[in-house]
Amino acid sequence: MKILLATRNKKKLVELQRILIDVALVGLADVPAYEEVPESGLTFEENALIKAREGVARTGLPTVADDSGLAVDVLNGMPGVFSARWSGVHGDDAGNLALVLAQIGDVPDSARGAAFVCSAALALPDGREWTVTRGMPGRLIRASRGENGFGYDPIFVAEGQTRTNAELTPDEKDAISHRGKAFRALAEIITAELTDPSAADT
Ligand SMILES: O=P(O)(O)OP(=O)(O)OP(=O)(O)OC[C@H]1O[C@@H](n2cnc3c(O)ncnc32)[C@H](O)[C@@H]1O
Numbered sequence: 001m002k003i004l005l006a007t008r009n010k011k012k013l014v015e016l017q018r019i020l021i022d023v024a025l026v027g028l029a030d031v032p033a034y035e036e037v038p039e040s041g042l043t044f045e046e047n048a049l050i051k052a053r054e055g056v057a058r059t060g061l062p063t064v065a066d067d068s069g070l071a072v073d074v075l076n077g078m079p080g081v082f083s084a085r086w087s088g089v090h091g092d093d094a095g096n097l098a099l100v101l102a103q104i105g106d107v108p109d110s111a112r113g114a115a116f117v118c119s120a121a122l123a124l125p126d127g128r129e130w131t132v133t134r135g136m137p138g139r140l141i142r143a144s145r146g147e148n149g150f151g152y153d154p155i156f157v158a159e160g161q162t163r164t165n166a167e168l169t170p171d172e173k174d175a176i177s178h179r180g181k182a183f184r185a186l187a188e189i190i191t192a193e194l195t196d197p198s199a200a201d202t
């Protein structure tokens with residue numbers, strides 16, 4: 001059974017393909033094109049479900065989607081669901097990161113806590129739906145370090161780490177990331193719900 005992975009973010013797509021290695025995935029490039037649906041939800045969970053439902057409606061395939069972002073303590077959880085367009089331009093990683101850094105420029109090291117959050121959603125053609133939400137706590141430093149990852153990774157140091165997310169190897173990030181945790185949990189649901197038991201002997 002093929003599952004649609006509904007994301008338009010190329011770097012996120014690479015992470016998800018790595019994490020969901022045992023699942024037969026097709027991407028948006030493999031199905032007839034459809035317009036991005038507005039992410040009008042007020043929570044990560046709602047937005048992940050909006051994207052997953054849209055995939056099912058457009059393709060008839062079981063669909064997984066991710067909604068994720070950075071929640072900064074002193075910004076009361078923002079940029080949150082607005083992380084991808086915080087600077088006003090969707091997907092402007094450099095601009096989004098620079099704006100957050102400028103906003104908290106005067107905040108002391110002791111108060112620079114933040115967390116990445118990911119909601120992973122699975123929607124099936126029969127109407128059943130699941131969501132899993134996981135976080136990655138850490139803190140924000142004052143200048144970018146590292147080339148890996150994407151988005152706010154160069155200014156985020158996860159709890160227990162000294163390197164930024166962008167200085168971790170892909171495997172190191174996946175092992176502790178919000179997305180890694182959420183999609184490993186969702187993969188268990190996918191296996192339980194969508195794996196054909198009769199295929200086990202073959
Ligand atoms: O909606 P899709 O098509 O999946 O792609 P998107 O980039 O718009 O994705 P989101 O709406 O979920 O917004 C996620 C944003 O949150 C930030 N973000 C999420 N996960 C991240 C991670 O692992 N590392 C760094 N930044 C991350 C980054 O700015 C992303 O653009």
Ligand SMILES: [Mg+2]
Nearest residue numbers: 009039067084
């Ligand atoms: Mg988006």
